[in-house]
Amino acid sequence: MNYVLIGKFSPKLEEIKEFFVNLKFKGEYNISIYDPKHLFIELTLLEDRNKLWMKQVCFISILPMRIFKWDANFNPSKESSIRPVWVSFHGLPLYLLIEYGLASVANTIDTPIRFDSFNINRVKLGVATVCVELDISLPRVHTVWVNFEDEEDPILDEGFWQKGEYEFIPPYCVECSHIGHTQEACKRLAAANLKGKSKVDAVAHPPPKRFKDHNNTPKKGV
Numbered sequence: 199m200n201y202v203l204i205g206k207f208s209p210k211l212e213e214i215k216e217f218f219v220n221l222k223f224k225g226e227y228n229i230s231i232y233d234p235k236h237l238f239i240e241l242t243l244l245e246d247r248n249k250l251w252m253k254q255v256c257f258i259s260i261l262p263m264r265i266f267k268w269d270a271n272f273n274p275s276k277e278s279s280i281r282p283v284w285v286s287f288h289g290l291p292l293y294l295l296i297e298y299g300l301a302s303v304a305n306t307i308d309t310p311i312r313f314d315s316f317n318i319n320r321v322k323l324g325v326a327t328v329c330v331e332l333d334i335s336l337p338r339v340h341t342v343w344v345n346f347e348d349e350e351d352p353i354l355d356e357g358f359w360q361k362g363e364y365e366f367i368p369p370y371c372v373e374c375s376h377i378g379h380t381q382e383a384c385k386r387l388a389a390a391n392l393k394g395k396s397k398v399d400a401v402a403h404p405p406p407k408r409f410k411d412h413n414n415t416p417k418k419g420v
């Protein structure tokens with residue numbers, strides 16, 4: 199298998215198997231249970247990987263299963279910050295509305311995963327949208343320099359600045375590595391800070407002297 203995704207879920211095995219059969223993957227795949235909340239989803243085709251990954255959330259018997267990219271540092275207590283994200287580019291030159299051209303533009307942000315067929319088929323020209331593999335824990339790049347080299351036509355061998363607009367991207371907390379809240383709103387961080395503060399308070403306000411001062415201990419025989 200070439201590609202691995204993580205399904206975060208509390209499943210029943212039979213329902214999971216039925217769900218994956220209905221997805222009708224083109225290539226072979228294998229599902230294994232990593233722990234009671236995580237599935238390993240191994241796929242042979244990138245096309246199938248992208249099809250499932252881009253769903254982000256699937257529902258199996260009304261229970262949500264969130265899909266994450268797997269990497270060698272997989273830790274079940276953390277969530278990957280790498281996500282498929284659609285980016286829109288307004289007013290691109292028409293000569294770029296081909297897969298190679300759009301890939302050149304999207305690559306300035308991150309690895310392209312999928313193109314909008316309406317752009318490739320010249321149905322939609324004003325706005326091009328490309329799905330890229332993005333690390334949402336990093337600051338976003340909003341303006342990119344596009345340099346589309348063309349040795350035969352020097353006019354095209356020039357660059358230009360291009361703005362990119364991202365679809366909604368949920369916040370990612372780098373403190374606890376979870377999607378859905380910012381570091382400022384992190385409950386784990388707040389709890390850790392509170393715990394640390396308690397320790398400081400304990401040092402700043404030591405117990406009453408009677409618990410520490412052994413000089414007042416009555417001496418034997420007095």
Ligand SMILES: [Zn+2]
Pocket residue numbers: 371372373374375376379380381383384385386387
């Ligand atoms: Zn957090």
